Structures are given as C-alpha cells and as structure tokens.
Amino acid sequence: MADAARTLPTEPASGLVVAADAAGQQEVLTPAALAFLEGLHRRFDPVRQARLADRRARQARFDAGELPDFRADTRAIREGDWTVAPVPAALQDRRVEITGPVDPKMVINALNSGANCYMADFEDSTSPTWANQITGQQALIRAVAGDLEWTAPGTGRQYRLDPAANTVLIVRPRGWHLDEKHVQVDGQRLSGSLFDLGLFAFHNAAALHARGRGPYFYLPKLQSMEEAALWDAVLGHIETTLGLPVGTMKVTVLIETLPAAFEMDEILHALRGRIAGLNCGRWDYIFSYLKTFRRHRDRVLPERGQVGMTQPFLKAYSELLIRTCHRRGAHAMGGMAAQIPIAGDPVANNEALERVRRDKVREAEAGHDGTWVAHPALIPVAREVFDARMPGPNQLQRRRDDVAVDRDALLRPSIGTITRKGFDDNVEVCVRYLAAWLDGNGCVPIHWLMEDAATAEIARAQLWQWLHWGERCGDHGERPCLHLDDGTPIDGSLFDRALLGLPARLAGQNVAAAGRIAEAIELLDRLTHADDMPEFLTLAAYERLA
Numbered sequence: 298m299a300d301a302a303r304t305l306p307t308e309p310a311s312g313l314v315v316a317a318d319a320a321g322q323q324e325v326l327t328p329a330a331l332a333f334l335e336g337l338h339r340r341f342d343p344v345r346q347a348r349l350a351d352r353r354a355r356q357a358r359f360d361a362g363e364l365p366d367f368r369a370d371t372r373a374i375r376e377g378d379w380t381v382a383p384v385p386a387a388l389q390d391r392r393v394e395i396t397g398p399v400d401p402k403m404v405i406n407a408l409n410s411g412a413n414c415y416m417a418d419f420e421d422s423t424s425p426t427w428a429n430q431i432t433g434q435q436a437l438i439r440a441v442a443g444d445l446e447w448t449a450p451g452t453g454r455q456y457r458l459d460p461a462a463n464t465v466l467i468v469r470p471r472g473w474h475l476d477e478k479h480v481q482v483d484g485q486r487l488s489g490s491l492f493d494l495g496l497f498a499f500h501n502a503a504a505l506h507a508r509g510r511g512p513y514f515y516l517p518k519l520q521s522m523e524e525a526a527l528w529d530a531v532l533g534h535i536e537t538t539l540g541l542p543v544g545t546m547k548v549t550v551l552i553e554t555l556p557a558a559f560e561m562d563e564i565l566h567a568l569r570g571r572i573a574g575l576n577c578g579r580w581d582y583i584f585s586y587l588k589t590f591r592r593h594r595d596r597v598l599p600e601r602g603q604v605g606m607t608q609p610f611l612k613a614y615s616e617l618l619i620r621t622c623h624r625r626g627a628h629a630m631g632g633m634a635a636q637i638p639i640a641g642d643p644v645a646n647n648e649a650l651e652r653v654r655r656d657k658v659r660e661a662e663a664g665h666d667g668t669w670v671a672h673p674a675l676i677p678v679a680r681e682v683f684d685a686r687m688p689g690p691n692q693l694q695r696r697r698d699d700v701a702v703d704r705d706a707l708l709r710p711s712i713g714t715i716t717r718k719g720f721d722d723n724v725e726v727c728v729r730y731l732a733a734w735l736d737g738n739g740c741v742p743i744h745w746l747m748e749d750a751a752t753a754e755i756a757r758a759q760l761w762q763w764l765h766w767g768e769r770c771g772d773h774g775e776r777p778c779l780h781l782d783d784g785t786p787i788d789g790s791l792f793d794r795a796l797l798g799l800p801a802r803l804a805g806q807n808v809a810a811a812g813r814i815a816e817a818i819e820l821l822d823r824l825t826h827a828d829d830m831p832e833f834l835t836l837a838a839y840e841r842l843a
C-alpha cells in the first residue's frame with residue numbers, strides 16, 4: 298500500500314481553490330488529500346453531471362404522465378442467475394445499526410453504543426456547514442486511529458472511545474445532487490459525494506483495510522443502475538490509486554427513490570464486486586414517490602402521519618427489496634422508525650418504544666437482515682426483536698419466493714386524509730427543521746420524532762403538491778380540487794395563515810435555532826410557491842449556509 302500511495306501527487310494542480318477556513322482544516326485537507334480530490338473531480342464530475350441531467354430528463358417524462366416501470370433493456374440482468382461477491386465477515390451480522398451525524402460526541406457515543414454497526418452520516422442528518430464537514434472528517438480520522446476524545450464545552454464532561462468497542466463503522470457521503478461549494482476546481486464546485494467519500498477513504502482506507510474493516514459505505518439517493526455504475530467506477534479508481542485490493546471497499550445502497558425500486562437487480566449487478574446489501578430508506582422513498590408524482594393528481598398521498606410502512610405501496614417495496622437481495626446473496630437492511638425516547642413521560646415513552654418495537658417486528662418477520670435505530674436507547678428494543686426472530690447472523694436463507702410484486706403494487710395510490718393538524722404540522726416541521734439546518738444542525742427532535750432532511754422533505758413536498766392540486770387544480774382539468782377532511786379548500790390562504798401564525802404557535806416553546814425561524818419561514822414560502830416543485834430543499838438552503 299505504501300508503495301502505491303507514494304505514486305500519488307502530493308500537491309493539487311493550480312486549478313483547485315479552498316474558499317473557507319475551519320479549525321482542523323490543515324489536518325484534513327493536506328496537499329496530498331487535495332490533489333487526490335482534484336483527481337476525483339477531473340475524472341468523475343463530467344459523468345456526475347450527465348447522470349444528474351438524466352434525472353431531470355426522466356422527471357420531465359414523469360411530469361408528462363409517464364409511469365416508472367421495469368426496464369426492457371435490462372431484462373437479462375433481472376432474469377439471469379448471478380450473485381454478488383461474498384459479504385465480508387465484519388458485515389455478516391448487522392442486526393442493529395445506529396445512525397447519526399458526525400460531530401465528535403455523536404461519533405463516540407455511537408461507536409461505544411454496542412450496536413453492530415454505526416452509520417456515520419454526512420447526509421440526511423448533517424447540515425453541511427464547512428465546520429461540520431471538517432470536524433466530521435477529523436472525528437472519523439481520530440476514531441479510526443482509536444484516539445478520539447471530546448470535552449463538552451458547557452459541562453466539561455469528557456467523552457472517549459471505549460477501546461473494547463467493536464461497532465463497525467460505515468460512512469454515508471452526501472448524494473450526487475449536492476455540491477461542496479467550499480472546494481472548487483477551475484471554478485467548478487466539487488461534488489459533495491466525492492468530497493466526503495474521497496476524503497474519508499484517503500485518510501482511513503489503509504488502517505481499516507489492515508483490520509479487515511473495509512472501508513465500508515452507505516450510498517444514498519441513487520436513481521438508476523448508471524448511477525451505481527458511476528459509484529463502482531469511483532470506488533475502483535480509489536482502490537487502485539490507494540493500492541487497495543479490488544473489491545475491498547464495500548457498499549450498501551439505499552433504495553430510497555421510486556425509480557431505483559425498479560432497478561434493484563440492476564444496481565446490485567452494477568456493483569456486484571463490492572455490494573453487501575440494499576437498505577429500505579423509507580423516508581426518502583416516500584419523498585421520492587411524492588416528487589416523482591408531483592404532477593399526478595391520482596397519486597397524491599395522505600398526510601405524512603398516515604403514510605406508514607403498512608401502506609400497500611411501501612409494503613410491496615420492502616418485500617421486493619428482501620426478495621431481490623436474498624436471491625443475489627446480499628443483505629436486506631430495514632430502515633428507521635421516527636420515534637425516539639420521550640424523557641419525563643413514562644407512558645408516552647412506552648408508547649413510542651412500543652411503536653418502534655412493532656416496526657422492528659414487522660421487519661424481522663418479513664425477512665430483513667437488520668435494522669436502523671436513531672438513538673442509543675432504541676438498541677435493546679431492536680436487538681431483542683431480531684435476536685428472538687433471527688437466530689443466525691442474518692436470514693439470507695429466507696428467499697421470499699412467495700413475494701410477487703409488479704409495477705402496479707409499487708405505484709399503488711394510498712388511502713387516507715389530510716387534516717388541518719396534518720397540514721399545520723407539515724408547516725411547523727418544515728420551518729423548525731429548516732431553521733435548525735441553517736443553524737448547522739441537520740437532525741432534531743420535533744414533537745418527539747426524529748426529523749432529518751428526508752422526513753422534512755416529505756412535509757415540504759406535500760405542501761407544494763397540496764397547494765398545486767388545491768389552488769391550481771382548475772388549470773389541469775376535470776378533477777376536484779383538494780380539500781382538508783373538514784371540507785376546507787387547500788389554497789394559498791390556508792398555507793399563508795399556517796405559516797404566518799407559526800411564530801405565535803411556537804412562542805413560549807423551547808425551539809432550537811429560534812433566531813433562524815424568520816429566515817426559514819421565508820425559505821419555505823419560496824419553496825412552496827415555486828411553479829415547479831424544487832428538487833431538494835437542501836439545494837436552496839445550502840446557498841444560505843456558512
């Protein structure tokens with residue numbers, strides 16, 4: 298490895314500019330690391346841009362009325378008899394994975410938590426301020442080296458990694474759509490994905506490989522096998538450049554977009570030398586369903602609280618994922634229940650834990666090989682459920698050949714309502730989440746639910762879609778306008794009242810990032826009234842981020 302690494306450039310070429318400064322930056326952005334990132338950008342950014350253009354073209358077809366479907370040109374892949382490369386020992390038993398943002402306290406708490414794996418998240422739960430990016434990379438470098446410590450500024454409480462901790466580290470970089478604006482090559486922003494994954498691999502691959510621990514990654518928000526092939530090329534290039542054996546870096550792909558659900562076999566196939574499994578990223582999946590069908594009046598979803606995993610279209614997606622994975626020798630990971638522990642109210646707390654337990658029972662009994670938790674106190678709940686139902690390290694042997702999911706099942710409209718509370722809650726969640734995100738915090742508890750970029754996107758996309766089919770439905774033809782369940786028409790004035798009444802509604806509550814609420818209100822107003830549903834709320838919000 299050392300020999301290969303010596304052939305790396307040690308300085309970036311003159312086209313690369315780092316346009317910000319943060320504590321720890323010198324340690325993370327060494328000249329050799331920057332040269333490595335520049336190499337990734339020059340080689341792969343044109344392909345990334347082409348894949349993003351493909352997304353826009355496909356969405357234009359959905360907007361025009363086309364429905365997602367299984368591809369005709371990849372039938373041979375779906376029908377062929379092949380499996381993915383063997384899954385390494387460290388990833389054989391993933392029954393409980395904790396996820397969380399990458400600040401040093403979270404990293405220490407997660408790695409000490411006793412979960413089988415920790416997904417260190419630069420994506421849905423991290424607000425990508427420059428300081429968060431640098432601190433997160435620095436924390437992970439120290440965690441891999443085994444010497445991460447942190448002292449809480451207010452209390453002086455000390456945190457350090459338990460040397461006996463055995464939790465496997467998996468890193469989730471940002472998705473292909475996000476840029477890292479603070480690093481530019483020839484005036485173009487770097488990809489957030491290449492920045493996050495590339496930097497982590499550059500600094501930690503050798504140490505992790507020596508320990509038989511990867512590096513391992515979760516890959517978010519893919520929409521097609523071509524995007525998977527791009528990741529495969531990036532990972533292969535990194536392995537060659539860093540002198541790692543081919544296939545050392547293992548990935549788990551989140552199936553969290555509707556188009557990707559139609560290409561699960563194809564995604565596994567594109568990454569077959571290095572994929573360990575697929576994961577049901579349910580929150581982004583619901584968001585993607587909304588976005589894909591933003592202009593389809595017959596597939597408007599009920600309010601967020603009514604769209605649970607037992608809705609037929611979600612049940613079909615999770616069962617198809619299990620069947621597809623197990624047929625190919627890959628693990629089928631479950632997802633995240635949004636409930637978190639409720640301090641100071643034992644009855645409500647038991648209820649929240651019971652809801653998480655029921656969600657995990659559904660996953661284990663359906664055949665998932667493991668699941669996610671958002672909080673350390675949920676680890677025993679998930680572990681107990683999987684231990685009781687999964688005696689081996691996984692349940693790859695459960696083929697689920699009984700599952701027969703077709704296009705209609707994946708697209709089936711949901712039954713439910715939109716209540717005034719559901720409408721107002723969406724407005725509140727969006728504003729409070731955006732305020733926290735703009736303030737540098739990408740994951741917050743709101744009404745005892747975990748809210749991150751994916752859960753907030755559902756609320757935001759619903760508001761756009763409801764107004765679109767409420768206020769402007771007459772422009773689109775014969776269907777009736779949308780109403781709340783009490784008969785109130787959904788229109789701009791309903792939204793304006795909820796939005797403008799929010800500061801009064803929040804008054805007296807201890808709301809995170811209260812100083813950013815006005816800015817968040819203004820941003821949500823703009824996102825919701827846009828003629829076209831903006832692709833991601835984080836794209837507009839990122840332009841305002843320090």
Ligand SMILES: CC(=O)SCCNC(=O)CCNC(=O)[C@H](O)C(C)(C)COP(=O)(O)OP(=O)(O)OC[C@H]1O[C@@H](n2cnc3c(N)ncnc32)[C@H](O)[C@@H]1OP(=O)(O)O
Nearest residue numbers: 396397403406407421422580633671672740741742747751
């Ligand atoms: C849709 C998706 O993408 S899901 C994946 C992305 N989302 C996530 O990863 C959610 C991560 N979870 C979190 O960020 C947090 O649990 C929150 C924001 C929801 C709640 O956090 P808090 O309000 O701090 O919870 P709480 O006060 O109960 O925390 C108690 C302790 O557990 C720690 N803790 C809470 N969640 C986590 C976590 N996920 N990982 C590690 N430690 C955690 C807290 O830091 C705190 O530690 P301390 O006692 O040393 O101070």
Ligand SMILES: O=CC(=O)O
Nearest residue numbers: 578579580581751
């Ligand atoms: O990333 C996970 C999701 O549910 O979204």
Ligand SMILES: [Mg+2]
Nearest residue numbers: 421578581751
């Ligand atoms: Mg997600």
